[in-house]
Amino acid sequence: MQQSIVRLEGAAKTFPTPEGKSIVALDRIGLDVRRNEFLTLLGPSGCGKTTLLQAISGFVELDAGRILIDGEDMTERPPYRRPVNTVFQNYALFPHMTVGENTAYALEIAGVGREERRQRVAAALRMVGLEGMEGRRPRQLSGGQQQRVALARAIIARPKLLLLDEPLSALDKNLRQAMQIELKTLQHELGITFIFVTHDQQEALTMSDRVAVLSGGRIQQLDTPRNIYDHPVNNFVATFVGASNLFEGELDGDNLLIGDGTAIHHRQGPSSGAATALIRPEQFLLADHDGLPTLDIELEQIVFVGSSFELFGHTSQGRKVMAEIPASRRNLVGEIEQSRKVRLSYDPDAVHLIRPEAGVA
Numbered sequence: 452m453q454q455s456i457v458r459l460e461g462a463a464k465t466f467p468t469p470e471g472k473s474i475v476a477l478d479r480i481g482l483d484v485r486r487n488e489f490l491t492l493l494g495p496s497g498c499g500k501t502t503l504l505q506a507i508s509g510f511v512e513l514d515a516g517r518i519l520i521d522g523e524d525m526t527e528r529p530p531y532r533r534p535v536n537t538v539f540q541n542y543a544l545f546p547h548m549t550v551g552e553n554t555a556y557a558l559e560i561a562g563v564g565r566e567e568r569r570q571r572v573a574a575a576l577r578m579v580g581l582e583g584m585e586g587r588r589p590r591q592l593s594g595g596q597q598q599r600v601a602l603a604r605a606i607i608a609r610p611k612l613l614l615l616d617e618p619l620s621a622l623d624k625n626l627r628q629a630m631q632i633e634l635k636t637l638q639h640e641l642g643i644t645f646i647f648v649t650h651d652q653q654e655a656l657t658m659s660d661r662v663a664v665l666s667g668g669r670i671q672q673l674d675t676p677r678n679i680y681d682h683p684v685n686n687f688v689a690t691f692v693g694a695s696n697l698f699e700g701e702l703d704g705d706n707l708l709i710g711d712g713t714a715i716h717h718r719q720g721p722s723s724g725a726a727t728a729l730i731r732p733e734q735f736l737l738a739d740h741d742g743l744p745t746l747d748i749e750l751e752q753i754v755f756v757g758s759s760f761e762l763f764g765h766t767s768q769g770r771k772v773m774a775e776i777p778a779s780r781r782n783l784v785g786e787i788e789q790s791r792k793v794r795l796s797y798d799p800d801a802v803h804l805i806r807p808e809a810g811v812a
């Protein structure tokens with residue numbers, strides 16, 4: 452019933468390089484963005500995130516494919532005629548204008564009257580936590596405050612669709628985390644569809660209703676943060692999102708044989724053929740837990756990171772293994788440091804299998 456607010460069909464874009472070659476920035480991307488959702492495009496630098504966002508806003512012209520917004524074909528429409536607002540990666544406020552004037556800019560262009568402008572500026576600034584700062588100049592604000600002005604300026608026109616290109620990446624960690632929560636709340640309150648770009652997987656997991664993981668101009672997986680984390684479709688997604696232990700091997704019923712007589716138990720149904728088992732570091736437990744399968748490792752290093760210990764080691768075959776042990780188990784960690792041998796156990800239900808046919812092409 453609910454028609455998607457943005458639809459991309461076979462969206463393709465290639466850029467020429469100075470050496471006379473070409474880079475595929477968008478490889479025939481199909482995507483449906485749901486109304487009022489917070490959708491994040493996540494991927495490493497150069498994977499096509501900005502190009503995809505700018506194809507939606509109209510600043511990048513597609514080589515092939517179509518873009519629909521609210522069911523209307525936008526492919527040939529210039530940016531200013533699309534119902535979209537963008538917060539760019541390098542937000543630029545007008546330095547000679549006050550915060551109020553910067554925020555009101557779009558309304559002034561649209562010919563909105565002075566009193567309504569004043570009210571809407573006040574409301575927008577309140578929403579981003581800059582109440583009463585109308586009279587300041589950008590240089591009198593911190594980086595985080597300037598970024599909020601850029602946001603207020605983008606939301607004041609009440610767009611149906613807001614595109615945000617790494618809007619938080621210039622901020623320091625504490626402010627970034629605070630802004631993540633604020634932005635998510637704001638999006639919820641305003642009922643605007645957000646398409647948000649980041650290369651930070653933690654940010655993507657924290658904020659999004661759904662995440663599209665991109666690599667090489669393709670969407671590798673589009674799913675909820677939990678499914679992306681728990682059930683990645685291929686090795687790229689498994690390693691890009693979160694820390695991971697990947698064990699390649701041959702399936703034999705409920706076991707994955709990883710060589711040297713070692714097996715990883717799983718509960719995804721008996722099967723055969725090649726597969727990779729994913730076990731997240733926090734799924735490993737220390738010592739024997741009744742009835743749980745085990746994995747023995749030689750310890751290489753223990754790193755204390757505050758809330759937990761990170762154990763780095765390898766199996767007898769030399770496969771690297773990382774385990775995260777809660778700091779509350781510090782007594783046991785002391786013993787391990789002495790013996791250098793660790794028996795880890797894990798719940799087979801927490802083992803996720805990746806089959807090769809789902810691999811990155």
Ligand SMILES: Nc1ncnc2c1ncn2[C@@H]1O[C@H](COP(=O)(O)OP(=O)(O)O)[C@@H](O)[C@H]1O
Pocket residue numbers: 466467474475476494495496497498499500501502503
């Ligand atoms: N205007 C352009 N001219 C040439 N190459 C470009 C241009 N814009 C982007 N690219 C290339 O396309 C690929 C995707 O870029 P981009 O979408 O900016 O990636 P991201 O935002 O994920 O870092 C990169 O290899 C980049 O170098």
Ligand SMILES: [Mg+2]
Pocket residue numbers: 500501502
């Ligand atoms: Mg970019």
